[in-house]
Amino acid sequence: MSSRPPLTEVILVQAPARLRALVRGSEIGLVLLAALVGCGGGVAVAALIHLTQAMREALYGLSPGMRLSAATGLSPAAVLLAPAFGGVLLACLALLLRWRRRPRRAIIDPIEANALHGGRMSVRDSSLLTLQNVISNGSGVSVGMEAAYTQFCAGLASRLGLSFELRRADQRTLVGCGAAAAIAAAFGAPLTGAFYAFELIIGTYSIATLTPVAVAALCGSVVARALVGQTALVTLDRADAVTTTVLTTADTVPGLVLGLICAGLGILIMRGVTLVEAGFRASRLPALLAPTVGGLCVGALALAVSPQVLSGGHGALHLHLEAHGTGLALPALILLFVAKATASAISIGSGFRGGLFFASLFLGAIAGEIFAAGMPLVLPGMVAFGLTPLAYAVIGMSALAVAVIGGPLTMTFLALELTGSFPITGLVLVAVIASSLTVRKTFGYSFATWRFHLRGESIRSAHDVGWIRSLTVGRLMRREVPTAALDQTLSAFLRKHPLGSPSRVVMVDEAGRYAGIVLVPEAHAALREAEEGEPGLGELLRHPQDVLTADMNAKVATAIFDRTESEALAVVDDLQSRRVIGLLTESHTLKRYSEELDRQRRAVLGEAG
Structure with a gap:
């Protein structure tokens, strides 16, 4: 099942066309959007802080504003049973989701969204994770709320960006703005929030991302301080x-x-x-x-x-x-x-x-x-x-x-x-x-x-590698592929493929399975140089075991080209049936891969596309 949310959920509300054009075409528009995300993040974090504190006060009998981990004189029954009550609530929530037949899927967090999905997140999934985190933290188990803060605020930022149809780089930046606002609001520390976004959510620092992320962090911190009475963790001289x-x-x-x-x-x-x-x-x-x-x-x-x-x-x-x-x-x-x-x-x-x-x-x-x-x-x-x-x-x-x-x-x-x-x-x-x-x-x-x-994912950071996965062999290959039967004679093959025709022909066996590649000039030369009779086509096959599949990405394909020292390889539907569906050349792969790398470089530097 695809991890992407359905289109009806992603673009629920479209921003007006003129407003979309303003945001997409102006850095000031993106900064204003980041400020909106920051203010919304500050409100969201303040609300979640009040909600979890109210839950702890109700379960443990705390006085207003008293932190659970610093409390004394707690009821032993509450200390023992309140965390288990949180587990019961989570079980009830899971049963409710099953009853409503909600499909189970991995919830995409901001790091994964920016690394693989171009900043696309589901608000519904983010809200569910936030509710589960509120129940967990509010019942007193030993988990923090920062995951909920960043998930919810980044999810809202992602939805806002999708409604404005932001470009991929701007969408990723706005998700980082949501996370920056969340952390800045939680700690009253805008610099911490901004660099949390740079290092962990966006995966890089650039001039293009500095202003929107910093603005979001400052707005989130200011709004949260106005709504929640935050005390400094330490006063150190x-x-x-x-x-x-x-x-x-x-x-x-x-x-x-x-x-x-x-x-x-x-x-x-x-x-x-x-x-x-x-x-x-x-x-x-x-x-x-x-x-x-x-x-x-x-x-x-x-x-x-x-x-x-x-x-x-x-x-x-x-x-x-x-x-x-x-x-x-x-x-x-x-x-x-x-x-x-x-x-x-x-x-x-x-x-x-x-x-x-x-x-x-x-x-x-x-x-x-x-x-x-x-x-x-x-x-x-x-x-x-x-x-x-x-x-x-x-x-x-x-x-x-x-x-x-x-x-x-x-x-x-x-x-x-x-x-x-x-x-x-x-x-x-x-x-x-x-x-x-x-x-x-x-x-x-x-x-x-x-x-x-x-979970089997290979990502090590939020650095954008999703474009590599989307640049697949299936997108790059040429589907019109000349094929020929392997069981014919060399003379018959050469009559059908004279010099000047396509230089490579993909050979298939009697069952239609990939057998190898024959170079037409090499086949003509082999017939001229034959001393007795004519060689069989099987003797001229190249790369009989080296193939690509449509789901491979360009980076993997480039590595296979280097290993096989081939200028072109056949693409098969799968490694079992080996039915030929296309042909891919190394030069075209490197060209498209270089173009995408250059586009990513320009995005990091903030240059126009």
Whole structure:
């Protein structure tokens, strides 16, 4: 089944023709559209924040505005059963969709949409995922809401772009604007939102995308701040961050080590989610019951360790990033890290919807505290370094988040916008580079692209590769192909194909199957040079085993041309029947491939098509 939404859903409402022309023909029009997306994203994020908070307050009896992961005195029954109740709600939603006979299909997220589908997303699917994420986060399981924010806002941006019939590059940019507005609104950090779009959603930074993405991020942040009372996660001044007057080169060493440690922890967390999913599948537990069981496990962990393992962890992270921290001892910090990582893996692995964005921030902060507390025990001399545990928490937060989510500059700007400390941001940059490089070279995936890999997709980022998949052999091949029977004599063949006729003839056997290619000039030369009798056509066949199929893309076809050293290859319907349906030349393939590469280059540079 095709992953694209039906046309009736994609273009539900068309913008007026003159307005479409204004947006398509003017960069200012695209910027205005991005501002609209940003404002809408800010409203959407604010609404989702209020909705999930209201659900947690109702289930756990929280006072208004109280964050679940920072709450104390919670009812043990609520802590144990509320996450399982979320699993029951997800099961009821799944049954409702089955009853309405909604077709099951993979929901396309913004990264996949921009990588493969030119920014085309389904608003219906995005709304469904958002509802599932609201139920999951609102019931208290250990998932964040950032996946819902970006999915919903990017889905709305995609629908808006399709209604204006934007060009492929502009459509992808507008999807990035939706994601930028979502992240900027969630954290009150426009730079973070903009670079989240550049690094993770659009896949590249260019002058052409700078203005619309930045405008969307700023609008989303401003609108959300007006609608939601956001408190800073950390208020960090130089006295809180460092104990020495000047940060030296030696101060980067522990940050670098912490970045490498966080890279390993991030890989373990991503692997852990996969192992939990495999465990639930191996248990043969009905899929509808898995979230309920997972919710019970998360509730039990919260009862046994701390309510800080619940929900996304906003309140708990605020506690850990306060100037004086939580005061937890090293064993308690290690236990909390293990419990939170396990709760996140169970939540996602059992079927709850959500992401690891905020969980990775919280886990990274704990890892930084553990690192600061453990350094004097491992290397007593390292206590002389000028950073406080709070600074290590900020560095660890960014380093572990970049290992799981990706986006080194995104996490660096997040640290800068949260702390306002340039010295700490410099150390964060060192740590995130070390973490990102280590994960990329040893594991090769972020959490999102790792999920694509498990589904069989080969994409590693949001960089646009969809055009390569659409540039198929079936689109490029010539369908009028001269064929001839292999069982005829060479003389009969040459009478039908004199010099000056098409230089290549595709040969087929008595069953109509592809047998090879005969070059007409070579066949004439073979007859002239024959000393006794005439050779058979079978002796002149080239590439009897080398064929293309219509569904191959141009990149794969080019690799086959290089391997076979052939100037042309036959195209068959499939490798079993081998019925000839066309012929493709290497020169035409390279020409079209080069044209598309040049078009992509111009789009990145913002040049006219």
